[in-house]
Amino acid sequence: KAEVGRATWTLLHTLAAQFPERPTRQQRRDARTLVDCLTRIYPCGDCARHFAELVRRDPPVVSSGPAFRRWLCQIHNRVNARLGKPLFNCDLVESRWAPLGC
Amino acid sequence: KAEVGRATWTLLHTLAAQFPERPTRQQRRDARTLVDCLTRIYPCGDCARHFAELVRRDPPVVSSGPAFRRWLCQIHNRVNARLGKPLFNCDLVESRWAPLGC
DSSP states (O other): HHHHHHHHHHHHHHHHTOOOOOHHHHHHHHHHHHHHHHHHOSHHHHHHHHHHHOOOOOOSOOOSHHHHHHHHHHHHHHHHHHHTOOOOGGGGGHHHHHHOOO | OOOHHHHHHHHHHHHHTTTSSOOHHOOOOOOOHHHHHHHHHHHHHHHHHHHHHHHHHHHOOOOHHHHHHHHHHHHHHHHHHTTTHHHHOGGHHHHHHHOOOO
16 A cells, blocks of 8 residues: 555656646646546545545646646645655755656 | 656556456546556656557557456566566466555
8 A cells, every 4th residue: 555655656746847837738638637537546445535535625736847746745745644644845846856857 | 767667557557456347437437548648748758658659559458457457467568578677477467466455
């Protein structure tokens, strides 16, 4: 369970790290859709329901790379809080996850 | 790059492990859509293009859990082959990835 959680955050934060300053309509749609799919078919049912609730209250902000990264960091912190884990300072999110050069 | 690759396969195989015998229309659509989004916004551009090509030639089979798991194993092996990695025996895929009990 923890392993899949870490794997999913790694994918999402890396994806956000390369999300462009000015995303196209398709890129904005894809980011929203990916999050939306995960609220339903994420492989831990309890986690999926909790994630769905968070996303319903605070929908993905996909207007720009920095905005998407900040939104994702805040959602991650809500999950961290629920799990009793330390929170991450979202001012540092831009330096924590680097875009892949490929 | 390798870390995000591993993370994404972990998510996809675990997701496939709990994909039901008889998926609903929504579940089939979500599985297809998730794969489709990744062909475009996967954070390594080269990998995304290669993955898109594989998926175009061999679209996701989402009719049942076992069919989806076999499809995913075969696609993963095409990526393994390209990267010079050992292939996985897809007859064993059902025992490699366990559904999360949550």
